[in-house]
Amino acid sequence: MGYTGFVIANLLRNPLRSALTGSAIALAVLLVCLLLTMPAGLDALLTSVASDTRVGVINKSGLVFWMPYSLMRKIRALDDVADAVGMVWFGGAFEEQGKVTFPSFAVEVEHIPSTYPDYKLAPEAVAAFARYRDGVIVGRQTMRKYGWKVGDRVTLRSNVWNVNLDLRIVGEIPRDSSPIVWINREYLDEAIKAQGRPGLGIVMIIWVRVPSPDRVNSVMLRIDELTRNTDYETTSQTEKTFFSNFLGSLQGFLQILLMVTALVSLCIVFIAANTASMAVRERAGEIGVLRAIGFRRRVIFSMLLAETVVLSWSAGAVGVGLAWVVTTSLKRLGGSIAALGPLGGFSVTPGVIIQGLVLSLAIGIFAGFAPAYGAARRPVADTLREVF
Amino acid sequence: MSVESAPGTPPLILLHRVSRLYRRGVDEIHALEACSLRVERGRFVAFMGPSGSGKSTLLNLVSGIDRPTSGEVWVAGQELNQLTEDELARWRARHVGLIFQFFNLVPVLSARDNVALPLLLTRFSRSERQRRAEIALRVVGLEHRLQYLPRILSGGEQQRVAIARALVSDPDLIVADEPTGDLDARNAEGVLGLLRQLSAEFGKTIVMVTHDPRALRFVDEVFHLDKGVLLEGEEAERAGAAMRVAAGGGLMGEAPPARSPGRAITPRA
Numbered sequence: 001m002g003y004t005g006f007v008i009a010n011l012l013r014n015p016l017r018s019a020l021t022g023s024a025i026a027l028a029v030l031l032v033c034l035l036l037t038m039p040a041g042l043d044a045l046l047t048s049v050a051s052d053t054r055v056g057v058i059n060k061s062g063l064v065f066w067m068p069y070s071l072m073r074k075i076r077a078l079d080d081v082a083d084a085v086g087m088v089w090f091g092g093a094f095e096e097q098g099k100v101t102f103p104s105f106a107v108e109v110e111h112i113p114s115t116y117p118d119y120k121l122a123p124e125a126v127a128a129f130a131r132y133r134d135g136v137i138v139g140r141q142t143m144r145k146y147g148w149k150v151g152d153r154v155t156l157r158s159n160v161w162n163v164n165l166d167l168r169i170v171g172e173i174p175r176d177s178s179p180i181v182w183i184n185r186e187y188l189d190e191a192i193k194a195q196g197r198p199g200l201g202i203v204m205i206i207w208v209r210v211p212s213p214d215r216v217n218s219v220m221l222r223i224d225e226l227t228r229n230t231d232y233e234t235t236s237q238t239e240k241t242f243f244s245n246f247l248g249s250l251q252g253f254l255q256i257l258l259m260v261t262a263l264v265s266l267c268i269v270f271i272a273a274n275t276a277s278m279a280v281r282e283r284a285g286e287i288g289v290l291r292a293i294g295f296r297r298r299v300i301f302s303m304l305l306a307e308t309v310v311l312s313w314s315a316g317a318v319g320v321g322l323a324w325v326v327t328t329s330l331k332r333l334g335g336s337i338a339a340l341g342p343l344g345g346f347s348v349t350p351g352v353i354i355q356g357l358v359l360s361l362a363i364g365i366f367a368g369f370a371p372a373y374g375a376a377r378r379p380v381a382d383t384l385r386e387v388f
Numbered sequence: 389m390s391v392e393s394a395p396g397t398p399p400l401i402l403l404h405r406v407s408r409l410y411r412r413g414v415d416e417i418h419a420l421e422a423c424s425l426r427v428e429r430g431r432f433v434a435f436m437g438p439s440g441s442g443k444s445t446l447l448n449l450v451s452g453i454d455r456p457t458s459g460e461v462w463v464a465g466q467e468l469n470q471l472t473e474d475e476l477a478r479w480r481a482r483h484v485g486l487i488f489q490f491f492n493l494v495p496v497l498s499a500r501d502n503v504a505l506p507l508l509l510t511r512f513s514r515s516e517r518q519r520r521a522e523i524a525l526r527v528v529g530l531e532h533r534l535q536y537l538p539r540i541l542s543g544g545e546q547q548r549v550a551i552a553r554a555l556v557s558d559p560d561l562i563v564a565d566e567p568t569g570d571l572d573a574r575n576a577e578g579v580l581g582l583l584r585q586l587s588a589e590f591g592k593t594i595v596m597v598t599h600d601p602r603a604l605r606f607v608d609e610v611f612h613l614d615k616g617v618l619l620e621g622e623e624a625e626r627a628g629a630a631m632r633v634a635a636g637g638g639l640m641g642e643a644p645p646a647r648s649p650g651r652a653i654t655p656r657a
Binding site: 006285294 | 451454473474478481484485492506
């Protein structure tokens with residue numbers, strides 16, 4: 001038996017206590033790791049769905065305020081604008097499934113392919129979207145969520161425009177995380193007019209594709225300049241910034257969660273320190289004997305600290321492993337359970353593994369330091385006199 | 389009383405006017421006052437006296453576990469007062485084997501691993517540590533209990549493991565604090581006999597604190613203490629006689645084997 005064996009033997013002297021302390025640490029590390037995967041996961045999600053050559057234009061007053069449809073023509077006429085598509089929030093609800101809603105927009109069909117070349121829509125889907133006025137293109141996540149397939153007919157009710165639209169699914173947005181539904185703007189326009197109301201005549205968000213990233217700023221400035229001093233002044237952002245702002249509140253929420261988890265970890269440090277103190281107190285006689293037979297203070301300190309560090313680090317490794325299992329399972333389930341949304345995209349990266357292991361190491365060091373230091377510093381004669 | 393020394397060899401233990409004072413709040417407790425003594429190499433000596441007489445304090449000073457408030461403690465040619473805490477620990481590991489009343493074995497380690505513990509502080513390989521631990525266990529008659537955990541061993545066997553642990557690093561001095569205090573009569577005799585054997589056959593110097601009058605039959609010398617003072621002359625004789633009576637010798641007509649009473653040395657001026 002060497003020092004390692006001695007440390008392990010001491011750890012196993014009270015298996016239940018070690019297991020309970022280890023479980024608390026593993027749980028804390030699991031929570032922290034899961035939370036740490038989220039910002040990176042959201043960033044990855046953003047990178048995968050958002051382009052830096054597409055610009056979103058909305059009314060400066062907010063997303064729910066409109067802009068005149070005539071603005072589309074002016075924007076398309078600007079230099080460095082490859083194409084642009086105007087969208088109107090449809091607010092579709094799928095009544096067969098308990099009135100669930102998803103992000104659905106009425107779009108200018110003919111401008112979709114050139115504004116979203118990166119979506120790599122199937123040519124037959126694009127052709128069918130143009131051919132059928134009741135055609136609809138649906139994001140893969142929503143397709144999977146409701147078990148829809150191309151050729152299915154669905155009825156969506158718009159609570160915004162107070163119309164029911166019978167729609168024919170003509171294609172899919174081939175992105176696992178896309179919940180979006182695009183319907184034909186003209187079809188919605190006709191449905192509204194059929195009710196004796198004026199047609200759409202407005203857009204709520206305009207997506208503009210710019211040929212290269214270095215021209216994006218100039219295009220954004222010129223678009224906002226176009227609408228200056230009108231009653232529909234605009235604000236333009238790249239798609240990445242747009243979604244990033246949209247997710248901003250979620251990031252803030254994650255920060256709060258991380259702070260709470262940090263506090264939980266601190267509590268775990270105190271619990272583990274208390275456990276280590278109890279263990280050291282119970283073994284005061286043994287430690288005194290070890291000191292008496294020649295174990296130096298630093299050796300005693302190192303052995304006692306090693307016990308908490310080994311326990312904490314092992315528990316941390318279990319926590320990291322569990323986090324990996326959870327995220328991997330979510331990723332697998334994400335393909336079939338669309339309700340998981342972005343959760344299915346989170347993964348335990350090497351960075352998260354390192355942070356989890358460092359955290360568990362820190363818990364072990366902070367928890368074990370004071371009891372180990374106290375036991376090592378205590379005069380051996382005092383310990384022996386008190387214990388025996 | 390004059391300083392007694394074997395010709396040519398320095399004593400293993402030499403104490404000169406050693407005092408130990410404890411402070412408890414405003415109170416001062418004189419655990420030991422101006423004690424001077426010497427113990428030659430290879431002797432088996434006992435410190436005896438009533439509770440609170442300073443026996444354990446004296447033992448702690450001799451084994452380098454505690455430091456005197458004043459005076460000099462020389463053991464194996466080293467003045468212990470000069471050593472730092474870590475140097476003392478290193479010195480103890482090399483020169484002293486310790487035996488305690490309650491055995492104090494590590495409950496999660498086998499008999500062999502318990503005995504090998506002091507060797508962790510050496511540079512011996514793992515196999516060498518095991519080999520030496522097995523030899524030490526053979527010396528105390530427990531070679532058939534190598535893998536046993538302490539809780540499976542009897543009290544006498546546990547104390548034998550503790551003796552093997554004290555012996556394994558081949559120290560100059562073995563220090564035993566009430567080694568028979570937690571044992572029944574038969575096991576106590578066995579342990580005392582074993583210590584006697586270690587002294588006689590292996591030349592180990594053994595210093596033991598005990599209340600056990602049976603020890604008189606096994607030791608070479610007895611030092612009597614009372615109220616922190618090492619007794620001398622008639623006082624020491626009287627204490628020895630009382631101890632022999634307690635051992636049954638005086639009353640039962642069969643005196644324990646006569647061995648010499650330990651003698652304090654006259655302090656230098």
